[in-house]
Amino acid sequence: MKKPVRxxxxxxxxxxxxxxxxxxxxxxxxxxxxxxxxxxxxxxRRFMRADIRRLSFVLVAQEFGFSIAxxxxxxxxxxxxxxxxxxxxxxxxxQFRSHLDRRIERMKALxxxxxxxxxxxxxxxxxxxxxxxxxAAARHGRGPRYLLGDQSDxxxxxx
Amino acid sequence: MKKPVRxxxxxxxxxxxxxxxxxxxxxxxxxxxxxxxxxxxxxxRRFMRADIRRLSFVLVAQEFGFSIAxxxxxxxxxxxxxxxxxxxxxxxxxQFRSHLDRRIERMKALxxxxxxxxxxxxxxxxxxxxxxxxxAAARHGRGPRYLLGDQSDxxxxxx
DNA sequence: ATAATTCCTCAAGTTAAGTTGAGGTCAAGA
DNA sequence: TCTTGACCTCAACTTAACTTGAGGAATTAT
Numbered sequence: 421m422k423k424p425v426r427x428x429x430x431x432x433x434x435x436x437x438x439x440x441x442x443x444x445x446x447x448x449x450x451x452x453x454x455x456x457x458x459x460x461x462x463x464x465r466r467f468m469r470a471d472i473r474r475l476s477f478v479l480v481a482q483e484f485g486f487s488i489a490x491x492x493x494x495x496x497x498x499x500x501x502x503x504x505x506x507x508x509x510x511x512x513x514x515q516f517r518s519h520l521d522r523r524i525e526r527m528k529a530l531x532x533x534x535x536x537x538x539x540x541x542x543x544x545x546x547x548x549x550x551x552x553x554x555x556a557a558a559r560h561g562r563g564p565r566y567l568l569g570d571q572s573d574x575x576x577x578x579x
Numbered sequence: 580m581k582k583p584v585r586x587x588x589x590x591x592x593x594x595x596x597x598x599x600x601x602x603x604x605x606x607x608x609x610x611x612x613x614x615x616x617x618x619x620x621x622x623x624r625r626f627m628r629a630d631i632r633r634l635s636f637v638l639v640a641q642e643f644g645f646s647i648a649x650x651x652x653x654x655x656x657x658x659x660x661x662x663x664x665x666x667x668x669x670x671x672x673x674q675f676r677s678h679l680d681r682r683i684e685r686m687k688a689l690x691x692x693x694x695x696x697x698x699x700x701x702x703x704x705x706x707x708x709x710x711x712x713x714x715a716a717a718r719h720g721r722g723p724r725y726l727l728g729d730q731s732d733x734x735x736x737x738x
Numbered sequence: 739a740t741a742a743t744t745c746c747t748c749a750a751g752t753t754a755a756g757t758t759g760a761g762g763t764c765a766a767g768a
Numbered sequence: 769t770c771t772t773g774a775c776c777t778c779a780a781c782t783t784a785a786c787t788t789g790a791g792g793a794a795t796t797a798t
Contacts, residue, residue, distance in 0.1 A: 621793075646784075
């Protein structure tokens with residue numbers, strides 16, 4: 421009958437079973453600062469039960485397309501030494517929700533632009549000026565100037 | 580005064596200027612089958628104006644989180660030899676839109692689960708059974724069993 | 739006709755997010 | 769106790785999506 425050495429302490433394998441992550445992924449996440457296990461006398465990692473939730477959060481955030489660095493940023497809002505309280509989780513969840521909302525809004529905006537573009541058939545020049553320019557959340561220093569149907573489809577006055 | 584060799588033909592540099600992509604990225608995309616330029620007598624690539632739109636589509640789709648492979652799949656719906664017509668673009672745009680809608684719905688569903696989780700504070704066990712299980716679009720063979728607050732927070736009857 | 743650009747290929751490097759494997763230690767159960 | 773399974777570290781490999789650089793050819797500008 422396998423039971424935790426000390427109630428509330430989990431081995432890396434336990435945590436893997438409970439989150440669905442691989443052991444190697446959990447070690448990797450530790451390296452990236454997403455979890456901070458302690459070590460037992462023999463040098464093995466020991467996790468808190470709260471880490472199950474921490475890693476679940478990581479997985480969900482990844483599904484939403486957040487990078488590990490961004491997730492680490494969010495997780496800094498949780499206390500490190502003690503187990504997070506209800507208030508701690510509520511705070512981080514709200515923060516996260518607002519990030520999500522922004523992402524969803526951005527997707528919808530892009531989709532609506534695409535819709536407009538379908539409407540015009542994406543072959544006329546003037547009627548399809550769908551810029552990206554206003555998207556605050558656009559990737560740094562990259563991205564398309566226009567959506568579909570760029571004004572440069574028009575060769576210019578010399579033609 | 581720089582002008583296209585033949586009306587409608589663009590060098591890789593022209594295309595880079597017009598899409599905001601780097602020259603190397605365009606070569607890379609060719610390799611991945613996203614564009615199919617011809618070559619001039621000297622072996623240099625020559626693109627059609629329609630490729631501006633093709634690459635804009637690639638950029639937008641990437642913003643939405645589609646991989647190059649997925650985008651290539653979509654672009655197969657466009658004719659390869661001739662320039663795409665309005666009907667061609669309408670078809671692909673509609674296809675794409677439905678993919679988008681599914682993605683947005685999925686995000687919203689996840690967000691709502693997260694909301695429920697905020698409601699319960701994510702610390703009670705039984706009240707927070709937010710499974711991923713039903714998500715058809717979940718990544719293959721991976722992902723969290725539960726959202727935040729796994730039932731395994733409950734140590735079991737032996738405690 | 740030259741010089742300056744731009745283009746070409748091919749190989750190697752880069753970042754993110756992990757996985758895999760070698761070689762060795764720790765812990766749990768019979 | 770002893771063996772087997774779980775764990776440890778560290779280095780190297782993997783895929784996606786590109787970038788960078790070397791060495792050289794084609795175009796364009798003067």
